Amino acid sequence: MDFLWTPWRYAYVSTAEKATSCIFCDLPKLxxxxxxxxxxxxxxxxxxxxxxxxxxxHSMVVPFAHVDQLQNLPSQAATxxxxxxxxxxxxLRDLYHPDGINLxxxxxxxxxxxxxxxxxxxxxxxxxxDANFMSVVGETRLLPETLDVTWKRMKDALGA
Numbered sequence: 001m002d003f004l005w006t007p008w009r010y011a012y013v014s015t016a017e018k019a020t021s022c023i024f025c026d027l028p029k030l031x032x033x034x035x036x037x038x039x040x041x042x043x044x045x046x047x048x049x050x051x052x053x054x055x056x057x058h059s060m061v062v063p064f065a066h067v068d069q070l071q072n073l074p075s076q077a078a079t080x081x082x083x084x085x086x087x088x089x090x091x092l093r094d095l096y097h098p099d100g101i102n103l104x105x106x107x108x109x110x111x112x113x114x115x116x117x118x119x120x121x122x123x124x125x126x127x128x129x130d131a132n133f134m135s136v137v138g139e140t141r142l143l144p145e146t147l148d149v150t151w152k153r154m155k156d157a158l159g160a
Contacts, residue, residue: 024062024118037147039154044077045084047158049151050122056145057092058124059154061085068117069107081121088123091157098125 027036028046037049039059050058061084063077070078089101102124106112145153 022066022115022118024115024120025064025066028064034148034151037151039151040084040087040158042080042084044074044080047084047088047154049147049154050124051147053124053147053150055124055126056150057096057154058122059088059092061088061121061123063119066118068119070105070119073119085121085123087158088154091154092123092125095153095157096125099128100126102126 027048028038028041030036033039033041037051038046039049040047044065045061045063048060048062050060061081063073063081065073065077067073073081085103089103092098092101102122105119105121106114107116107119109116
């Protein structure tokens with residue numbers, strides 16, 4: 001079995017400053033979805049790009065409700081979260097033609113959640129052997145497009 005260690009992720013999670021407000025609650029109120037990187041708004045959830053993506057297209061489905069556990073999410077929001085995750089998966093497959101998709105949640109700081117107080121579903125395209133020396137040795141990610149280009153592509157793909 002091979003292991004790929006990502007120590008820069010733990011450093012980010014373990015040293016993140018304690019926020020006085022919730023970024024996932026604040027961003028939808030910003031009034032500028034492009035600046036907030038929100039690509040779609042539903043009734044109970046929205047889709048946003050990860051500002052620090054692992055790969056191009058790294059998106060998150062976020063409920064408007066501020067809850068820290070999936071079990072506390074109202075059923076209508078949980079249903080919409082999964083439906084939006086399906087739409088995001090399709091958009092990522094259509095736009096990026098990946099070999100696979102990572103889809104999942106890190107619930108709680110110990111599980112690696114960067115924003116532990118507000119659950120969110122990550123969706124990101126993956127390719128066979130997509131970890132290169134820049135990420136592994138240089139702690140640097142190479143992305144083939146800017147977040148502005150990704151935002152426009154994902155917004156168009158989701159029909160928002």
